[in-house]
Amino acid sequence: MAQSNPPFMSGVPELLLLRLLDQSEMYGYELVRSIRKATGEAISLGEGVIYPVLHSLERNGSLKSRRKAVAGRTRVYYSLTGKGRQRLQKLHSDWQRIQGGISTALEAPIHA
Amino acid sequence: MAQSNPPFMSGVPELLLLRLLDQSEMYGYELVRSIRKATGEAISLGEGVIYPVLHSLERNGSLKSRRKAVAGRTRVYYSLTGKGRQRLQKLHSDWQRIQGGISTALEAPIHA
DNA sequence: TTGATATACCTTGCGGTTCAAGGTATATTC
DNA sequence: GAATATACCTTGAACCGCAAGGTATATCAA
Numbered sequence: 043m044a045q046s047n048p049p050f051m052s053g054v055p056e057l058l059l060l061r062l063l064d065q066s067e068m069y070g071y072e073l074v075r076s077i078r079k080a081t082g083e084a085i086s087l088g089e090g091v092i093y094p095v096l097h098s099l100e101r102n103g104s105l106k107s108r109r110k111a112v113a114g115r116t117r118v119y120y121s122l123t124g125k126g127r128q129r130l131q132k133l134h135s136d137w138q139r140i141q142g143g144i145s146t147a148l149e150a151p152i153h154a
Numbered sequence: 155m156a157q158s159n160p161p162f163m164s165g166v167p168e169l170l171l172l173r174l175l176d177q178s179e180m181y182g183y184e185l186v187r188s189i190r191k192a193t194g195e196a197i198s199l200g201e202g203v204i205y206p207v208l209h210s211l212e213r214n215g216s217l218k219s220r221r222k223a224v225a226g227r228t229r230v231y232y233s234l235t236g237k238g239r240q241r242l243q244k245l246h247s248d249w250q251r252i253q254g255g256i257s258t259a260l261e262a263p264i265h266a
Numbered sequence: 267t268t269g270a271t272a273t274a275c276c277t278t279g280c281g282g283t284t285c286a287a288g289g290t291a292t293a294t295t296c
Numbered sequence: 297g298a299a300t301a302t303a304c305c306t307t308g309a310a311c312c313g314c315a316a317g318g319t320a321t322a323t324c325a326a
Contacts, residue, residue, distance in 0.1 A: 047311040049168070049245060050252045051284065053161020058259055065262070071303050080262060084255025090285060093305060114292060115303055133161060134260070140162045141253060143196025147170055148246070150177070150192060159282040163313065183274050203313060205276060226321060227274055 055087055055095050057137060060122065060130040063105065069117040070096055096120055104129045167199055167207050169249060172234065172242040175217065181229040182208055208232055216241045 058077050062068060068076060070092050078086050099105040104126035110117050122130070170189050174180060180188060182204050190198050211217040216238035222229050234242070 047164070047284065049165025049248055050162070052159065052164035052282085052313085054252070054256065055284075056161070057256070061259055061262075069303080070305095077259075080259040081255030082258045084251050084258070088285070089303090089305080090287080090307095091283090094283085097305095113302095117303070136161055137256065137260075139196050140166070141256075143193030144166065144169070144249065144253075146194045146196070147173055147189075147192040148249075150173075159313070164283090164311085167313075181274080182276095200314070201274090201276080202278095202315065202317095206312090209276095225273095229274070 053133065053136070054085065055091050056099065057130075057133045058085070058087070059092070059095055059099065060104070060126060060133065063120055063122050064127065064130055067119045067121040069110075069119050071117075099126065099129075165245065165248070166197065167203050168211070169242075169245045170197070170199070171204070171207055171211065172216070172238060172245065175232055175234050176239065176242055179231045179233040181222075181231050183229075211238065211241075 058080070059073060062073060062076055062080060070089065073096075074087060074089055074092055077092075096105065096107075100107055100120070102125075103123060105120045106123050107118050107120050110119055170192070171185060174185060174188055174192060182201065185208075186199060186201055186204055189204075208217065208219075212219055212232070214237075215235060217232045218235050219230050219232050222231055
């Protein structure tokens with residue numbers, strides 16, 4: 043069951059990842075928890091979302107990574123490249139536009 | 155080209171259609187223009203988006219329609235059912251949640 | 267009268283993306 | 297020695313927005 047394709051989520055994982063990684067270097071598992079916290083528990087993304095997006099962002103040059111061994115485990119830390127910062131700005135302004143448009147439509151007069 | 159899967163649009167057509175039709179009965183072609191206007195030109199949806207969504211909303215009982223002949227042409231007017239109003243409320247609150255979560259994340263401290 | 271533009275409906279196919287579920291392996295705690 | 301937490305990962309399905317293309321009538325201009 044578990045209704046798939048929840049509304050309003052397209053592009054959101056990418057925006058949030060870029061935003062958080064713009065503030066500090068982080069690894070995947072950490073990002074899963076950070077996103078919950080940073081959105082005030084409003085949005086929760088599983089690892090099945092996070093990892094593929096991280097990989098595709100690295101592939102297209104928006105992120106770079108470095109491996110770091112910590113207490114016997116390996117972490118892969120990601121950070122933004124110049125291209126990633128540009129991508130973040132673009133997504134940010136896209137978001138503002140859409141969000142503003144929807145607000146306008148929702149706030150319209152209660153009745154004709 | 156024309157990058158497909160534009161970010162932040164999933165669920166948006168459905169929300170906007172339900173919102174506008176909650177205010178007044180309208181037909182498809184009219185909705186295309188109304189959406190542009192209601193969102194302050196921020197969002198523009200083509201007929202290839204509108205009609206399929208109208209049909210699927212009618213199929214699942216959120217909308218009802220009636221045909222009306224006007225100046226030799228036929229218009230199909232849509233309006234909300236009770237189920238449609240419930241659906242609108244649900245989508246509206248989903249939107250508020252996501253929108254709020256993203257705002258919180260974006261407004262976070264500029265730097266550590 | 268013929269051609270372009272606006273109105274009004276519609277479908278098909280592509281492509282991208284989120285998500286649940288499942289999989290591996292090590293460290294820690296009970 | 298068993299469960300839990302950490303940390304990485306992939307696969308497959310489902311969904312859905314969009315561009316492009318298709319039909320037909322009314323209107324207006326040349």
